[in-house]
Amino acid sequence: MPVIPSQDSYLKVPIVKEDQALPVAIAPIPDSSINQLIAQFSKEFSFVLAISEEDKLKAYMLRHEVFIKELGYHMSTVEGRALEVDEYDASAAQCILIHNETGVTAGCFRIVSPYSIDGLAKSHLPVEQHGHEGISHSTLHPEMMPRNRICEASRLAISWQFRHQLKEPSEEISKGLAKGCPAIRLILPSLFLAAYSLAELLGNSHLYAMMSPTLPRLLKKSGFNFIKLGDTIEFHGRRNVFYINRDLADSGMQNDFTPLHQHIYQQLASQITCYLSGKGTDIA
Numbered sequence: 001m002p003v004i005p006s007q008d009s010y011l012k013v014p015i016v017k018e019d020q021a022l023p024v025a026i027a028p029i030p031d032s033s034i035n036q037l038i039a040q041f042s043k044e045f046s047f048v049l050a051i052s053e054e055d056k057l058k059a060y061m062l063r064h065e066v067f068i069k070e071l072g073y074h075m076s077t078v079e080g081r082a083l084e085v086d087e088y089d090a091s092a093a094q095c096i097l098i099h100n101e102t103g104v105t106a107g108c109f110r111i112v113s114p115y116s117i118d119g120l121a122k123s124h125l126p127v128e129q130h131g132h133e134g135i136s137h138s139t140l141h142p143e144m145m146p147r148n149r150i151c152e153a154s155r156l157a158i159s160w161q162f163r164h165q166l167k168e169p170s171e172e173i174s175k176g177l178a179k180g181c182p183a184i185r186l187i188l189p190s191l192f193l194a195a196y197s198l199a200e201l202l203g204n205s206h207l208y209a210m211m212s213p214t215l216p217r218l219l220k221k222s223g224f225n226f227i228k229l230g231d232t233i234e235f236h237g238r239r240n241v242f243y244i245n246r247d248l249a250d251s252g253m254q255n256d257f258t259p260l261h262q263h264i265y266q267q268l269a270s271q272i273t274c275y276l277s278g279k280g281t282d283i284a
Contacts (some may be wrong), residue, residue, distance in 0.1 A: 016055050033182075033257040037159040041183035042263050045106060047194050050094035051278055059108040059155075060085050066157040071131045071237050073075050088112045088126055088154075093275070095198055095268070097164075097191065109156040114147045125152040125262050129243055132209045134241045136230035142208060151204040153195035158187055188266060189222035189257065196224075196249055201272045205246060213274045225253050 010105040063084035067073045085156045089110070097107035114123055127135075128142055135141050142150050162184055210228075216226040226242040228253040233239055 001123075005046045014188050018049045035259070037186055038260045038263070040181070041186045041190065041260065044100060044181060044183055045187070045190070046098050046100055047123070047190075047264055047267050047274045048096050048098055049198075049268065050096055051271075051275050053171075055096060056089075056094050057083065058105045058116075059096050060089070061111070062108050062159060062279050063155055064159050064196075065238075066160070067155075070160060071236075082135060084155075086124075093198060093202060095144060095194060097187065097194070099184060104161065105159060106162045107156070107187055108197050109153055109191055109283070111150045111151050111153055111202060111204070113202070113204060115141075125150065125208060126154050126190070127152050127208050130235055131233060131241045132238065134210070134233040134239065136281070139226070139244070140206075140229055140243045142206075145206045150208065151199050151201065151202065151206070152208045152210075154209065155194070156191055156195070157176045162187055164257050180223050186260065189219065189224075191262060192219055193224070193261045194268065196244070197261070197268050199284055201268055202251070203263075207244050209242050209244075210235065211242055213238060213240050223257050223261075224249070225251060 020138075048055060050059055060078070060083040063075075063080045064077065067075050068077065068084055069082070075084050077083060078085050092110040092112045093174075094110045095108065096105050098104070099106045112125055114125060124140055196207060213228075213232055215230070216224065219226065224244060225248045226244050227248070229241045230244055231240075233241075
């Protein structure tokens with residue numbers, strides 16, 4: 001069973017330098033090379049919906065590696081195992097990014113809705129529980145939206161091996177990567193493209209996320225026009241609650257990242273029927 005910290009324990013976590021868990025190489029990508037990078041990324045990496053227990057464990061292990069072991073966050077764990085799991089995971093849709101050549105889990109995220117996938121268990125989004133003080137927007141508050149059309153992208157993590165690959169190449173990953181593999185620079189935007197795509201495939205129109213203040217500015221270069229919903233709060237560092245919907249995403253996606261978005265969407269769409277059939281659910 002997960003060992004979940006008390007609500008008060010989150011207030012005792014030392015504040016860490018924000019964006020430590022982001023890739024070193026997040027500099028702007030020259031327009032002239034983006035198509036080449038997308039082609040290489042599509043060959044080197046694959047998004048996998050975590051349907052099997054084995055794939056779910058890959059996400060939980062990576063989260064433990066990044067959030068607990070590396071960054072020292074006080075988060076929920078499974079006793080006796082290097083897994084980070086909380087009360088939302090049982091009903092969340094988990095997704096992992098796999099490096100095809102080595103099989104290493106390069107990244108992960110989850111999509112949480114207020115209802116379990118079978119539509120029975122009702123709950124709040126994590127952002128409503130832990131970030132409510134950072135939501136003051138009068139019309140975009142989760143409570144103002146249809147509960148069956150909202151979701152949250154959370155627990156986004158990128159393996160240390162890939163975040164530091166361009167700065168300090170690891171022997172294990174380097175052996176399986178094309179020379180230098182500059183496509184690693186697309187891991188972060190690809191995870192958000194995948195999160196948005198999966199949210200849409202699951203029938204959700206309104207996506208929320210709690211992020212460091214600087215991250216949406218960086219992601220805007222990839223076409224994400226997030227709206228900040230309130231003041232900055234302290235939750236594992238400085239965080240803001242952000243919102244995006246289809247109109248905002250579509251207006252931003254008309255750029256060089258469109259082919260990457262389409263590739264990721266199609267890759268996840270090919271798996272969604274199997275995922276939902278395993279849950280006994282159809283999206284209306």
